[in-house]
Amino acid sequence: MKNKVRHVLGISGGKDSAALAIYMFEKYPDINIEYYTCDTGKELEATYQLIRNLEIYFGKKLTLLEAAAKSHEDPFDHFLKLYGGYLPSSTSRWCTRKLKLEPFEKWVGDDPVISYVGIRGDENREGYISKKPNIQSIFPFRKNMWSEDVISKLFKNNLIDQMADWYQQTGSYHVERLLEIVKEPLSSKFVQKDKLDALLDLDTPAFNQVVFAFLKTTHYPLSGEANFPLLDNDEVLKKDDIYDILKRSGVGVPQYYEEITFEVNGKKGTYARSRSGCYFCFFQQKIEWIWLYEQHPDKFKLAMEYEKDGYTWMQDERLEDLIQPERMEQIKEDQIKRLERAKNNKKSLYLVDKLNDEVEGCISCFL
Numbered sequence: 001m002k003n004k005v006r007h008v009l010g011i012s013g014g015k016d017s018a019a020l021a022i023y024m025f026e027k028y029p030d031i032n033i034e035y036y037t038c039d040t041g042k043e044l045e046a047t048y049q050l051i052r053n054l055e056i057y058f059g060k061k062l063t064l065l066e067a068a069a070k071s072h073e074d075p076f077d078h079f080l081k082l083y084g085g086y087l088p089s090s091t092s093r094w095c096t097r098k099l100k101l102e103p104f105e106k107w108v109g110d111d112p113v114i115s116y117v118g119i120r121g122d123e124n125r126e127g128y129i130s131k132k133p134n135i136q137s138i139f140p141f142r143k144n145m146w147s148e149d150v151i152s153k154l155f156k157n158n159l160i161d162q163m164a165d166w167y168q169q170t171g172s173y174h175v176e177r178l179l180e181i182v183k184e185p186l187s188s189k190f191v192q193k194d195k196l197d198a199l200l201d202l203d204t205p206a207f208n209q210v211v212f213a214f215l216k217t218t219h220y221p222l223s224g225e226a227n228f229p230l231l232d233n234d235e236v237l238k239k240d241d242i243y244d245i246l247k248r249s250g251v252g253v254p255q256y257y258e259e260i261t262f263e264v265n266g267k268k269g270t271y272a273r274s275r276s277g278c279y280f281c282f283f284q285q286k287i288e289w290i291w292l293y294e295q296h297p298d299k300f301k302l303a304m305e306y307e308k309d310g311y312t313w314m315q316d317e318r319l320e321d322l323i324q325p326e327r328m329e330q331i332k333e334d335q336i337k338r339l340e341r342a343k344n345n346k347k348s349l350y351l352v353d354k355l356n357d358e359v360e361g362c363i364s365c366f367l
């Protein structure tokens, strides 16, 4: 007999996954979602506070997944020793794999799993967590809540007639126009994204019903569910909505996102941390390292202690060199210029988004 489908939601300690947890808890109370978090042992206190606030809000503990749970050391330190002091980097990200992905995959085992992921409707990236076929990702904040692999399978030209049949059964008010779109084969002039956007723009719930009918013909985890309450959902949530959810619920926005004003050579600028994750994360920008040095000097000092035997957090600079007065001035000046550029381009008012726009990160660490 097939195992029961599990619904899970990972909370990274960042704003988007926290807001998604609250959103799902409020809007879909009948889905039995297992909320979990992975602890590296190296987060900032504000992240642990967010987790505690969520636990108060839910009235229950989150499931804590800890790599090397029997070790007497923090998970990160345990694995760092196994890797001979070799610090992780964007090209060798053993930390995400060992501290987050492997504990998660071990926890879900072979059970069919729906994993809810907090990629926002205003983000242009695909959410990827696991390659395991028993784990299916759903993105409730986006207009297209389905993953790329599902869409590309459904949009094969040989499924056009079948897709048209499914559309007939939706009872959509726009069925005639929808069928015209469905029947147009993909080509260099009408690519998958064009077709997807056209169908979603016309009737998102009808599109979701068609995808659900398609999934029933596959081995994806959702094929084991009799119904799926999110099919009617056509909401798109953007960054302002995320902040609203966190504030309104009382859970609050993690303190490290708050912009702090600094002054350099008579000019003012602001800085903050753009993401959750380990305080020494190598994805940080230089200005975020300065933020850490000035706002959490104890953590910066600990991060410096990891830099030994030729291993450094950044490829081009040691932390010791980064905090030389002239270097710090230069980084702050660069930050002011970047903020001005963002203002002129009329980008988001939030510093965190200005930084995020420019830096790739790790989906399972920072959402």
Ligand code: SF4
Pocket: 040, 088, 093, 095, 096, 099, 276, 277, 278, 280, 281, 282, 283, 362, 365
């Ligand atoms: S936050 Fe950064 S250092 Fe920590 S596990 Fe994630 S990628 Fe690695």
